[in-house]
Amino acid sequence: MELTVYNYATVISVIFLGFVLEMVRRYSLKxxxxxxxxxxxxxxxxxxLKHELLEWIAQALGIYxxxxxxxFFGLIFCFxxxxxFSVIISKLDSxxxxxxxxxxxxxxxxxxxxxRMADTQPNPRKGA
Amino acid sequence: MEKKKVLIIIPAYNEQxxxxxxxxxxxxxxxxxxxxxxxDGSKDNTSLAARSVNGVTVIDLPHNLGIxxxxxxxxxxxxxxxxxxxxxxxxxxxHNPDDLPRLLAPLIRGxxxxxxxxxxxxxxxxxxxxxxxxxxxxxxxxxxLITGQKFTDTTSGxxxxxxxxxxxxxRNYPTDYPEVEALVLLKRAGFRIAEVSVGMDARQxxxxxxxxxxxxxxxxxxxxxxxxxxxxxxLKGA
Numbered sequence: 172m173e174l175t176v177y178n179y180a181t182v183i184s185v186i187f188l189g190f191v192l193e194m195v196r197r198y199s200l201k202x203x204x205x206x207x208x209x210x211x212x213x214x215x216x217x218x219x220l221k222h223e224l225l226e227w228i229a230q231a232l233g234i235y236x237x238x239x240x241x242x243f244f245g246l247i248f249c250f251x252x253x254x255x256f257s258v259i260i261s262k263l264d265s266x267x268x269x270x271x272x273x274x275x276x277x278x279x280x281x282x283x284x285x286x287r288m289a290d291t292q293p294n295p296r297k298g299a
Numbered sequence: 300m301e302k303k304k305v306l307i308i309i310p311a312y313n314e315q316x317x318x319x320x321x322x323x324x325x326x327x328x329x330x331x332x333x334x335x336x337x338x339d340g341s342k343d344n345t346s347l348a349a350r351s352v353n354g355v356t357v358i359d360l361p362h363n364l365g366i367x368x369x370x371x372x373x374x375x376x377x378x379x380x381x382x383x384x385x386x387x388x389x390x391x392x393x394h395n396p397d398d399l400p401r402l403l404a405p406l407i408r409g410x411x412x413x414x415x416x417x418x419x420x421x422x423x424x425x426x427x428x429x430x431x432x433x434x435x436x437x438x439x440x441x442x443x444l445i446t447g448q449k450f451t452d453t454t455s456g457x458x459x460x461x462x463x464x465x466x467x468x469x470r471n472y473p474t475d476y477p478e479v480e481a482l483v484l485l486k487r488a489g490f491r492i493a494e495v496s497v498g499m500d501a502r503q504x505x506x507x508x509x510x511x512x513x514x515x516x517x518x519x520x521x522x523x524x525x526x527x528x529x530x531x532x533x534l535k536g537a
Contacts, residue, residue, distance in 0.1 A: 268474075271361055272372045275337075276379075279358045 176238050180219035188212035211248065303383040303407055305332045307399075308373030310366055311390035312339040315348040318390050322352040325388070325396045332399075335376055336390070339369040345390075367474035374468035386459040394457040398497040402459045405493055412464050412490040415450070415482070416457030416497035430511075434518055438479050441522065445529060446486035450494060453479045457497055464490060471534055473524060476517050480524045488534045 191208045194200040200208070218225045218241065229240040307325060311318055318336065325334060335356040336349040340363035349357045358372060370387060377385040384406050388394045394416065402414050438453040456478055460468070464485065473480040485492060 268364055268368045268371075271364055272368065272375060275358050275360045275372055276376060279356065279376075283356075 177219050177222045180241075181216065184212060184216040184219050188216065207252075304381065305384045305386065305403065306373075306377045306380070306382040307332050307334045308337065308370065308377065308385055308387045309334065309390050310337045310339055310369040310373065310387070311341065311345050311349065312363065312366075312369070313341045313343045313345060314390040315341070315343045315345045317392045318345060318348050319352055321388070321390055321392050321396075322349065322355055324392075325399075326352070326354070328396055328399065330400065332386075333382075335373055337369045337373045339363050339365070365475055367472055367477040370477065371468060371472035374465050374472065377465045378469045382465065383462050384459055385465050387456060389456050393499050395498055398457070398495075401495050402457065402497070405495070406459055406461050409461075410491075411461075411493045413458060413460045413485060413492045414495045415452065415492060416455050416499075417450075417452035417494040418455065418497065418499050419451040430514065434514065437518070438521065441525060442479060442482055445483055445525060448486065448492070450482060452494065453482055455497075457499075467534075476521050479521045480528065483525045483528050484534065487528065 188209070191200065191205055191212055195202060195205045222237070225240060226237045229235075229237040232240060232243075234240045234243065309318070309321065322334060322336075325332065333356070334354070335358060336345075338346045338349065338357060338359045340360050346357055346359050349355055358376065360369060360372065364372075373387070374385060384403060386399065386402060388396070398416060402416055405411050405414050435452070435454055439450050442450050442453045454476075458478075467485070467488065467490075468481075471484065473484065482492065
């Protein structure tokens, strides 16, 4: 087998697919987030195996060197994914703020209750 | 008329030196108010310093949230405890407690939903740097244009709000540099706001959180936030 860019792209795609599945199996990656990556891996595999497809797309887009089309799509994908992560981080940030606030408010209530208990029961620790 | 329950909210980050004085000054007023200090994950002994003053409630945030998150904690507390009015006062001593009755009066009468202590409604002794003045002029111009109401001191953190805004703030409160943005949010939600003239002192201790680099970020962030607000759907008031 000739060592072309398509051949090792196929190998890398297969390894990548296996790696994603393994991460899901080990609970390192949640199923809902894995779907995206599985789709990417499948697409990479398809384009590596059927490189006529990639060449056809490249030609349609006016890209002379077909593998450059891969980089082009890869870059677009990376940008969208990073943006998607920023959105998730913003959401987590709001949720985290609310949790911190609740923890602080609950701590204050516990302190208040403990002080009130200490006032009514002289020695609450020994009580049954 | 029934007496209104008033809560004073003091957000504090590394203010161990000034906080006891601020608290005692408020307690020395003829009128007694409930006080809650929100310790925003201070690295110094702000919490202990605040607790050393009797009759003060202290809420410790497990870590630093920034002024927005800290203030909102105070408003959620006020909402859950059923306060009629909440006043925010800075922990650094620049807000004069003697102005409190003036800030509260329009709210007690029910004239407006919020009062903002302004350094510029009348000529007061307050002076600051040129850059700072410039930023403030730009903010007040933009906010006045967007809201259709003249605001002279949009960055002032000395403000009092009624029950409706307390509830509103519990649901939505801007982060980072919230004062300017809050005005736009509230006006767009249909609340009535009035500025009240107050005097402000220079900081008693500690340093301002605003460095030159931060002030550029401050300008950009606040302007972006208020402009984006205009194209967002309006938030429900009460």
